[in-house]
Amino acid sequence: QVQLVESGGGLVQAGGSLTLACVASGRTIIDYAMGWFRQAPGKGREFVASISWTGHSTFYGDSVKGRFTTSRDNAKSTVYLQMNSLKPEDTAVYYCAGKAGGLANPDDPKPYDAWGQGTQVTVSS
8 A cells, every 4th residue: 555645835926836745655656647636625526636656757737737747756655736826726635546456437536546745735826
């Protein structure tokens, strides 16, 4: 069973940048598709980004396309989310998630079977 722990959240002004990290333990994630989701107060969980187990394929939600970039370092069992040009509407708890093998619909949270505890990102205007 893989355990995921996010870090890197915090308070940033609009227009600023943050990089989140998701570190896996318990087993390798070399064969895991990984995703990032977020949840703002009173809202449902929203897909942010995903990356295939090879790292060759990435997919982004419309609201973050062109501003966020996800990457992975399998040797370090770590997945990253670089967030640029942050907006107040990006304020949310950010979660990383993993699923062994591929995902037909990486923007669907249901197939993911490993989740981190989340890290808070707050963007002030």
